[in-house]
Amino acid sequence: xxxxxxxxYWDPLWAQGRRYRQLDDVETRLLDQQLGPGRGRPALxxxxxxxxxxxxxxxxxxxxxxxIDCSPSALALAAVQDSTEVPGPLWRCADIGADDLTALPxxxxxxxxxxxxxxxxxxxxxxxxxxxxxxxxxGTFWVVAEITGRRKSxxxxxxxxxxxxxxxxxxxxxxxxxxxxxDVLRCYALHP
Numbered sequence: 001x002x003x004x005x006x007x008x009y010w011d012p013l014w015a016q017g018r019r020y021r022q023l024d025d026v027e028t029r030l031l032d033q034q035l036g037p038g039r040g041r042p043a044l045x046x047x048x049x050x051x052x053x054x055x056x057x058x059x060x061x062x063x064x065x066x067x068i069d070c071s072p073s074a075l076a077l078a079a080v081q082d083s084t085e086v087p088g089p090l091w092r093c094a095d096i097g098a099d100d101l102t103a104l105p106x107x108x109x110x111x112x113x114x115x116x117x118x119x120x121x122x123x124x125x126x127x128x129x130x131x132x133x134x135x136x137x138x139g140t141f142w143v144v145a146e147i148t149g150r151r152k153s154x155x156x157x158x159x160x161x162x163x164x165x166x167x168x169x170x171x172x173x174x175x176x177x178x179x180x181x182x183d184v185l186r187c188y189a190l191h192p
Contacts, residue, residue: 006095007070014049014073020116023052027144027187030180031056031113034189035140038063041110044134046096047117051078051089057113058089066105070095096130097121108136115144119162124169132173132192141190143170150184 031053038061045054048067055078058065067089069075075091082088090105112131121127131141146161161184162170171177176191 006098007072007093010069011071011073014071014077020049023056023115027182027185028056030182030187031142032061034142034178034187035061035063035111037061038065038111040064042066042106042108043111043113044068044104044106044109045089046112046114046131048078048091049074051075051081051091053113053115054078054089054091055081057111059086063111064106065089066092068092068094068096068104097123097127101130101134104134108139109134110136110139111142112139113142113144115142116146118143118145118170119160119166124166128170128173135192137192139192141174141188143188143190144185145170145188146184147181147186 038057041063043057043063043065045057045065045067048054048069051067054065054067057063067075067078070093072093075093079091092104094101094103112135114131118124118127135141147167148161148163150161167186170188171190174190174192178189180187
């Protein structure tokens, strides 16, 4: 893994107040339609950042959710938003690409989400294989990624997204792979 997939890169950015694209209503509705009610089943949010998606899965959809991130500063931001009156998600500091995942609270998950993280992982095939091992049969791997070249040609971030080859690594080998485009983003609902 290079520094863009580790706490050494991300933690200072979160600690300095850097924030990233927030969930919007359109993305949330699409997520809700694809995942459905959680009914207390386990969900894992990889690269949870400030925890917005994790809390949505937990409180709005009813999953028993764990958010993991390699940045302690991001997790501190996530945890401080929890209510003391209502049990919230679990927060764990972990690097999905490098850490031993046996410390996660569940051996397998009904839903695994990865929002705006896939692009930053160096060994994408190894990451997808780790996720497959954590996903229950019939589960859903929900990925949101920016697609390279969707921004205006004058935008200095035009190449920020994933390439067609990286999208192929993500979608190969799933029995069902549904995609939905939202402006510069593509949402993937992947099923074993």
